[in-house]
Amino acid sequence: MKTTLILTALFTLALSAPTVYQPARRQNNAQSFTGALGGIAATPVLDSGDAKRPFSVKGDTFVNIGAALQRSCDQQFNACANAANGGDKTLSVSACNDQKTQCDAAGQTASSASAQSATGASNNGASAASSAVSSPSNAATGTSAATNCA
Numbered sequence: 001m002k003t004t005l006i007l008t009a010l011f012t013l014a015l016s017a018p019t020v021y022q023p024a025r026r027q028n029n030a031q032s033f034t035g036a037l038g039g040i041a042a043t044p045v046l047d048s049g050d051a052k053r054p055f056s057v058k059g060d061t062f063v064n065i066g067a068a069l070q071r072s073c074d075q076q077f078n079a080c081a082n083a084a085n086g087g088d089k090t091l092s093v094s095a096c097n098d099q100k101t102q103c104d105a106a107g108q109t110a111s112s113a114s115a116q117s118a119t120g121a122s123n124n125g126a127s128a129a130s131s132a133v134s135s136p137s138n139a140a141t142g143t144s145a146a147t148n149c150a
Contacts (some may be wrong), residue, residue, distance in 0.1 A: 030055065030065060031072045035099050038083050038091045042076040042103055045069055065114050069107030073100055109139040 030045040045068045049057035049127065055061065055068035062068040080096035 030110070031069060031107075032110050033073070033103040035082050035102055037095055038074075038078045040076060040083065043072040045072050064108065064111070066093050066111035069111060070104065073103035073107055076100070078101060088138055 013109050021105045028047070030047075031042045033042050034090065036042075037085035043057050045065070046056045048054055048061045050061055053063055054062075055065055057071045060071065077096055077100040080091060080099065084091035084093050084096055
């Protein structure tokens with residue numbers, strides 16, 4: 001009798017437990033570069049919905065944001081250069097190359113910021129502990145931990 005009551009209670013709890021939350025797939029463009037010579041914009045970098053390869057550019061998936069942003073810039077450059085070589089007198093391959101350099105720089109800035117925020121979040125406790133340990137000895141001199149480690 002007791003076993004039946006206990007099992008019934010456990011099954012009831014198990015079945016009434018909340019299900020695992022599956023966040024909705026975001027379709028925000030992670031490509032921040034807005035330059036578009038000849039009206040040719042950088043390919044959008046979207047959420048693929050795959051946790052192991054979360055970034056998607058025209059159906060190709062990537063493990064990290066930096067590689068996805070690079071592909072996006074490469075595709076924009078190729079389309080721009082094709083238009084320039086195809087007779088569009090408003091474009092030149094040189095101008096397309098300059099735009100690619102700007103796009104790559106924007107992508108490196110974005111991927112560095114993304115990596116820093118991820119690292120900061122995962123190392124937050126370690127950084128705080130490190131600061132707390134080094135702060136008392138440095139407080140009187142006003143020096144940072146990095147200068148005392150020489």
